[in-house]
Amino acid sequence: MTLEETLSKLEALGSEKMRAFNTKNGAGPNQFGIKLGDIRAVANKIKADHKLALALWDTGNVEARLLATLIMNPKKLSADELEKMVRSERYVQVFEWLYANVVKNYPDAETLRNKWLQSDDSMCRRLAWSLTSGCVARNPGVLDLPALLDTIEFKMPAEAPEVQWTMNSALANIGIHFPEHRERALAIGEKLGIYRDYPVSKGCTSPFAPTWINEIVSRQTK
Secondary structure, three states, X not given: OOHHHHHHHHHHOOOHHHHHHHHHOOOOOOOOOOOHHHHHHHHHHHXXXXXXXXXXXXXXXXXXXXXXXXXXXXXXXXXXXXXXXHHOOOOHHHHHHHHHHOHHHOOOHHXXXXXXXXXXOHHHHHHHHHHHHHHHHHOHHHOOHHHHHHHHHHHHHHOOHHHHHHHHHHHHHHHHHOHHHHHHHHHHHHHHOOOOOOOOOOOOOOOOXXXXXXXXXXXXXX
């Protein structure tokens, strides 16, 4: 598919209802309003096309960028290219897909994680903490967990809301996966109180770290 053909296909899948939903959740006006499943279906037909992915990303369109994350080859991106992509986007749904499909699979993600933790850009820091949370669960050997807990305790209260979300995930993962650090993780969560009153749908687990930790641990011990 050419860029023009792909954009036409995406536009045809849009609806006013989804545009209103996206806007309510923070998307800008450059969007078609497409269900996420329909974007995945388009990606399944295209398979992999890195050149097209870059062109789609450059449009700035929400759905074009979501599709780009699905057909892009992370190995073909330079660190500067990837950081430029991160700095050019602010819609959280795009970031979730960018992390899951590109950033997490980037060959030198650990270097980016360490760099982005100190970034002046909040979305770079958000992704750095997403990577950190992933390391806690899958590769904790690269981390100093007591120092990480110190950082979360002292920096999380003043962080931007978008960064707090992934810092909180790292905190919860430490408490879930490391019994020796669980008491402190719980204490930090109680002290900070972030997401204590977060509205949660029936059957879902609260993002409040102490509740989250205790719920998952209780499931593991049943």
